[in-house]
Amino acid sequence: MNRRFVFDVSGIIAAILCVVIVGFLGRGLKGGYIFYMFSFLISGSLIYFAVKDFSFKKEKIQDTFLSELVLLSEEDTVVKTWNILGKNSLVIGKKNSEEDIDIDLSDTYFSGTVSDVHAILNYVDGSWYIEDMQSKNGTQIKGFLEDKLYNIKDGQSKLTRKDYIFIGLNKLQIR
Template sequence: MKRRVVDLFCACICLTVIGVAILYPNQIRARNTILVTAILLEVVFLILSIRDKEERKEAVGHLGMGLPSESELITEIVLLSEEDTELMTWDMYGKIAMIIGRDVKENQVDIDLGRSTYASMVDIEHAVLNYSIGNWYVEDLGSTNGISVKKAEDGRVYKLSADTPCRMERGDCLYVGLNRLLLR
């Protein structure tokens, strides 16, 4: 960004030199040489500023900072059995935060695993899913049995530290205790 500003500033200086050379032709020695040089430099600095802008767009895309495409959007979370059948589904579309846990009437959770096979391994408020800048993030709320994430891109399972958000992608699986939640 700073490079682009400097390039645009230099282009403005060249434009000023061109303007002065055109407005005061009789008062500048080697007017034609200065004019040609200023025009060439103007073109070079404009090209550099445009190139810097395009490089920045590419860098943002490579860092994963852009918004996900339609096919990458996570719109639901599914509780899977050990045989990969769907036991329960929760809609995530239009939400910005979802608490995962067990509903014991004194709290409200969005994803209630209280009736799941491994409900005893789920804390009352086990984890939270937060939506920010086009992505979902999961965070362990200091649970007893923790959270693990199986990333779709490499198939590896990662254990999360408490209070450390992890960016989720479509196809990732969350392990809440022994419960398996697929994000799709």
């Protein structure tokens, strides 16, 4: 079980116990109002942080939830779509008899700029990464709101929602 989850649940239980104890015993103690205020302050803060953590995790999951890869035309209209939901690794390239290709670009206008095994998309720890496989025309990525292309040479580069991927001269977008 996640330690953070156990901490949040035990904090909520402690807050509820604090309210119950104050309700039964607080009236008989001198300075009961201070005890009330202290108990409500602790219980309120524990509940606030538990709810805040939950909503933050929910936003993070939704932000990284990428389900498709699309091939775009020069006018940025969708030409072809591939479902990547539930996949761990996808090979991008041109279909041939030797390799299994998941994202086949052999029928695209710029297929001459695509190597047989051009790049690999990997899903690791909730994020997608792309790695160039020593292709002849390279792999580049560009952030959705950025103007600069980044060449991928060694290692993997992390992708985020709406990033553009250039496989040779083919423009893809992860959504």
